Amino acid sequence: MEILAFGVQADEKPLIEAAFHGHHEVRCLDVFLTEDTAPLAAGHPIVSTSVNADLGARVLRTLADGGTRMIAQRSTGFNNIDLDVAERLGLTVARVSFYSPYSVAEFAWTLAMAVNRRIVRASNRTRDFDFRLDGLMGRDLRGRTVGVLGTGKIGEAFTRIAHGFGMRLLGWDVSPNPACADLGMAYVDKDRLLTESDVVSLHLPLMPATRHLIDAAALKAMKDDAILVNSSRGGLVDTEALVTELRAGRFTGVGLDVYEAEAGLFFLDKSLEVVEDDTLARLVTFPNVVVTSHQAYYTVDAVGQIVATTLRNVLDYTEGRRSENVLVPAAP
The missing domain is CATH 3.40.50.720 (NAD(P)-binding Rossmann-like Domain)
Structure with a gap:
């Protein structure tokens, strides 16, 4: 399965690719998820997003219509996600609940x-x-x-x-x-x-x-x-x-x-x-x-933990497990 990762920074890309190697293919995009870029996710069951992604109702509907079923956010905060709409659309949402x-x-x-x-x-x-x-x-x-x-x-x-x-x-x-x-x-x-x-x-x-x-x-x-x-x-x-x-x-x-x-x-x-x-x-x-530009978390230690947790969230979803990182569980 190919996972589409939005909003990937240059320093972050090799960490993501190394973590996912041997598990799933991952395609990293430097563009952020918005209404304009959401159609790029068509055909990808899983997308990974950054903290500044637009995951409002319209974007979530575009993702769902394109076949996305799981969103793995690479951050602790999730105030950018309309969780109620995600649940109605049957989208599983997970975050990184802890890092350095x-x-x-x-x-x-x-x-x-x-x-x-x-x-x-x-x-x-x-x-x-x-x-x-x-x-x-x-x-x-x-x-x-x-x-x-x-x-x-x-x-x-x-x-x-x-x-x-x-x-x-x-x-x-x-x-x-x-x-x-x-x-x-x-x-x-x-x-x-x-x-x-x-x-x-x-x-x-x-x-x-x-x-x-x-x-x-x-x-x-x-x-x-x-x-x-x-x-x-x-x-x-x-x-x-x-x-x-x-x-x-x-x-x-x-x-x-x-x-x-x-x-x-x-x-x-x-x-x-x-x-x-x-x-x-x-x-x-x-x-x-x-x-400064929202860089407080941006250390190799913290980003490494974020990427590792994101991978675990994806594997939990594909293998049918539930973790404390899930904000919206998989639809029954």
Whole structure:
């Protein structure tokens, strides 16, 4: 059976081909799954998709009409998939429920440190042989307060790094993580966390209850000199409200690896085009903001685990097994 994989990055392709060798043929496409590209899947019972694929109702119907019966998403998040429609169409959907939490946690701290110590500004200056220190002063993290919204596997890994820095730990989650509590984390309500934290980092899934969790009111509650990091899902932050606060001169820094309207932009080369997203265009102009292209997970360790799990999901489907990664089971 030939499996069609959409949205495959150049670094990812050899890992996918090596993993599937001896099991199934796999054809890797660098284009993302959209309404325009969905017809390419015709005749492929199984397709694999990336986190920015469009798996709304119209795309799912196109896939089903073309003979697709199983979707193996290469990500933990699945807010891009209309699961109800998939179930009605008889499509099995599986995801990667776990991969290296250290990849994202370490990158979140990379963003925090980059804006705290003005790394991008310093690097740009030295390329022009400007070695002044004006405007590059940062702050020690030791003794300061970090607020972690979401203390699952990634949030825990992020907290362990913060503990190593010697920071005061505040957490917010529907249920406390005992491992974080053992590190000295105090679980508090969201308002207190935002008010007291010098660094706020988001490690939550995107769902209706968490969309724009960091809205205008939440942003106003934060310290004027706080650092905000989002390496989870773009929709957790109201970007328009964030731009408003940045224009008012607030925040030491903001590090974003995700953006709520990133589909159709991230993972693509838009350097020769006019980007029509005025909010993103404004966001990247602030000197205290670093935006990266949803790369926090992008380590050989994490991607290797993602690919291995995707293969297992495919084999489970073809061999009639059910796993914890299945979001929509096979039709009876």
